[in-house]
Amino acid sequence: MPPFDFQLRTRVVFGDGAFARLGDLARELSFTRVLIVADPGIVKIGVAERAAATLAAAGIASSVFHDFDASPDSAMVEAGRVHAAAFGIDSIVAVGGGSSLDCAKGINFVLTNGGTIRDYRGAGRASRPMLPSIGVPTTAGTGSEAQSYALISDSETHAKMACGDPKAAFRIAVLDPELTRTQPRVVAAIAGYDAISHAVESFVTVRRNEISDLFARDAWRRLERHYARALDSPEDPRARGAMLLGAHQAGIAIEQSMLGAAHACANPLTARFGMTHGIALGILLPHVVRWNSLVAGERYAALLGSPRRRSRDGDAAETLARRLEDFAVAGEIPPRLSDAGVPESALLELAGLAAQQWTGTFNPRPFDAGGALEIYRAAY
Numbered sequence: 001m002p003p004f005d006f007q008l009r010t011r012v013v014f015g016d017g018a019f020a021r022l023g024d025l026a027r028e029l030s031f032t033r034v035l036i037v038a039d040p041g042i043v044k045i046g047v048a049e050r051a052a053a054t055l056a057a058a059g060i061a062s063s064v065f066h067d068f069d070a071s072p073d074s075a076m077v078e079a080g081r082v083h084a085a086a087f088g089i090d091s092i093v094a095v096g097g098g099s100s101l102d103c104a105k106g107i108n109f110v111l112t113n114g115g116t117i118r119d120y121r122g123a124g125r126a127s128r129p130m131l132p133s134i135g136v137p138t139t140a141g142t143g144s145e146a147q148s149y150a151l152i153s154d155s156e157t158h159a160k161m162a163c164g165d166p167k168a169a170f171r172i173a174v175l176d177p178e179l180t181r182t183q184p185r186v187v188a189a190i191a192g193y194d195a196i197s198h199a200v201e202s203f204v205t206v207r208r209n210e211i212s213d214l215f216a217r218d219a220w221r222r223l224e225r226h227y228a229r230a231l232d233s234p235e236d237p238r239a240r241g242a243m244l245l246g247a248h249q250a251g252i253a254i255e256q257s258m259l260g261a262a263h264a265c266a267n268p269l270t271a272r273f274g275m276t277h278g279i280a281l282g283i284l285l286p287h288v289v290r291w292n293s294l295v296a297g298e299r300y301a302a303l304l305g306s307p308r309r310r311s312r313d314g315d316a317a318e319t320l321a322r323r324l325e326d327f328a329v330a331g332e333i334p335p336r337l338s339d340a341g342v343p344e345s346a347l348l349e350l351a352g353l354a355a356q357q358w359t360g361t362f363n364p365r366p367f368d369a370g371g372a373l374e375i376y377r378a379a380y
C-alpha cells in the first residue's frame with residue numbers, strides 16, 4: 001500500500017440555500033474587508049451582488065473584481081492584486097466557475113507573498129501566510145474549491161501554470177446546488193465532463209493512494225450516474241447536487257493523486273487554439289484510456305465496479321472508453337480534433353508541448369512526445 005499524508009484543508013458546507021450562509025461563515029472566520037472575485041458572467045446574473053449583500057448583512061465590507069476571463073492569466077492576476085491592495089482587504093471570497101476560484105487563489109499568492117504568479121509555479125513556494133478565503137463554485141466542474149492549486153496562464157507564452165501551496169486552499173467551500181441551476185446546458189456539459197475526467201484520471205495515476213481512490217471512485221459513481229440527467233433535467237435537484245458534490249470529490253482526489261495524459265494533451269490545445277478545457281478532454285479522454293489500457297486495464301475495471309457492468313466485451317478499458325464517448329455525445333462535444341478546427345499539421349508541435357506538461361508525469365503509462373502524438377492521432 002503506498003504511503004500518504006492526507007488532510008482535508010477545506011470545510012464543506014453543502015445544500016440548497018447554503019449560499020445564504022456566506023455572511024455568517026465569513027464572520028465566523030473574522031473577515032472584515034473582502035475581495036469578491038467573480039467572473040463577468042456571475043456579475044451579470046447578480047450572484048456577485050447577492051454575495052456582497054449577504055456579507056453586508058453580516059457587517060462585512062466588500063469590493064468585486066471581475067476583470068478576467070475563462071482562462072485567467074498572470075496579467076489578470078496582477079490587476080486583481082492592484083484592486084485588492086487599493087481596497088485594503090483581509091480576506092477573499094471567490095464566486096463562479098473554476099476561473100473565478102483559480103484567479104482568487106492567484107491573487108492571494110501575489111498579494112501576500114509578492115512577485116508575480118510565475119514565482120509560485122509548482123508546489124509550496126509561498127513562504128509567508130496567505131489570506132483566509134471562501135470558495136463558492138457555481139458550476140460542477142473543476143473542483144478547484146477542493147484544491148490548493150491555481151491554474152493560471154502565462155500572459156506571454158499562454159502556457160498553463162499550476163501554482164499550489166497548502167496555504168492557498170479555501171478555508172470553506174460553499175456547495176449550493178441551487179447556484180448551478182441557471183448555468184446554460186453547454187456550460188454544464190463541458191464542466192461536467194471535466195469533473196468526470198478528473199475522477200477517471202486521478203484513479204489511475206502513479207501518485208494515487210487509498211484515500212484518493214475513495215474520493216475518485218465515489219466521484220465517478222456519482223458523476224456517471226447523474227451526468228446525462230443533469231443536462232436533460234436541470235430542474236432535478238438530486239442530479240444537480242450529485243454533480244456538484246461529485247466534482248468536489250474529484251477535486252479532493254486530484255489534490256492527492258494529480259492527473260494524467262488527458263490533461264497533458266488538453267492544455268496545449270487550450271494554449272495554442274483556445275479550445276475549451278472540457279471540450280479538449282471530451283475528445284481526448286477515451287483515447288487516453290485506450291492508450292493507458294496496457295498498464296491500467298485492471299484499474300479501469302475496478303473503477304467500473306461490478307463484473308456485470310465491465311464485461312460487455314471483456315475489456316474494461318474499451319468499455320470505459322465507449323462510456324466516455326457516450327457522455328461526450330450527450331454533452332454535444334465534437335468527437336474528433338479535426339471537427340474542432342485543429343489542423344493536422346499542428347499535431348507534432350502539440351505533442352512536444354504536451355510532453356512538457358507536469359501533469360503528464362503522473363500518468364500510469366510513461367508519457368512522452370511520442371505517446372502524445374499517438375493519442376492526438378487517435379483522436380484526430
Ligand SMILES: [Fe+2]
Nearest residue numbers: 142194263277
Ligand atoms: Fe480538468
